[in-house]
Amino acid sequence: MAAEPMSLLGLEKTSLRQQALAALRRAITTGELPPGTHLVETDLSEMLQISRGTLREALRQLQQEGLVAAGARGRLSVRHLDAKEIRDIFAVRAALESLAARELCALPDRTEIIAVLRGAVEKMDRAAEAGLEERIEADLDFHRTLCRLAGNETLLHSWRSLEGNIRMSIMFAGLDRAVKNMSVPRHGEIVDAIATGDAAQVSEVITEHMEGAAAVLVA
Template identity: 35%
Template sequence: MSSPQVRKAVRRGLAHEAADKVRDAIFAGEFPPGSPLKEVDLAASLDVSRGSVREGLAILAQEGLIRSEWHRGTTVIELTPADIDEVYSVRAALDSLAARTAQTRADPAALAELDRCVDAMAAELASGNGPRLLALDIAFHDAIYAAAGNGRLTAAWEAIRSQVHLFQLSRITLGTEHYRARVVGEHRELAALIRDGDPEVLSQVAEEHVHSARRTLLEKLTVQVPLTSG
């Protein structure tokens, strides 16, 4: 069985370049959750040294996107109930704080960027491209953290961002109906509340936005893919 193909790195020997290419491949579905990642195969696919791949994988491990265990080697993280609950619970708390902070700090340009992201989501709905829609979704939340202007808060978001992306990708892979029906309306509501809304309502909406995604993912996995205990 041939190994999944990934784009060759543009620059040789750079760990971040290797990490970017492997991350892209994971998000493209080339390496589903639980898939092994072998240094020698990745080095050949990316046309970089094994040392660069090893350092790149270390970057992805710091992001929580992959795990290395002596008896299993390096694998893409799997979706277990415990992992899903942990990631989405942390995200709910961070997103709530980011939204409330952005509400007090966002300038007109930052607010306009939120609207631009939502408009792009609305335009993308007709294409049926779930991964592209998800990329715009993540960009919207990146914009909220940028508007909040808190470096440590942004660093906390970036620590789980790749895991959130993978989990959300799994959610839409299992079925896009729920996601597509709500994605534009929920993000437009968040943008409106950040612009001029009650802070407590904003906090509740931001948290429910995340918990709704968590519940949907767990339900779909339970029905379509037996979950391992975690």
């Protein structure tokens, strides 16, 4: 009987950590906590009404995602990306997503996969009338889905490790430039290229997509 309360407490703690993580990630992505902001544990734990231990767990996850970095004496702050880092991030994205798309092109029947990807594009279209956060999530969901459908867990894990950096690149650019990269027709072109089954064409489309996105963000 003693094990049951412990299990329930574990679930509650996990929930608090996840809620804190989501709140902090949202604050960074939307600019409420801009790049360079020092993250003071006492202040944040009081604002979020959680223990400092739970807060530290959330901050460790944000470090792994690339949203938070340790500076002098281990002090944590919201990370700032420079133009070269953004170009590097999108070059790696181009390689990963091109690989995913080529693997999809090799499938004999892509009907169901194309339907899922078109559904992700439609989700982006619906989010266009919503706030920035919803648009960011719909955009990321499209690219994450593309990698997931390839069925390559190493590829998906590699892409997920870039998610925090992708979010930070949006903060670097600002709202107007970031929104330009969330164009629904541009993402539809990727799906159309995969539908043809032409691996060379889809690699070219995705590479141009990523190069164009990086150029917009660092302009």
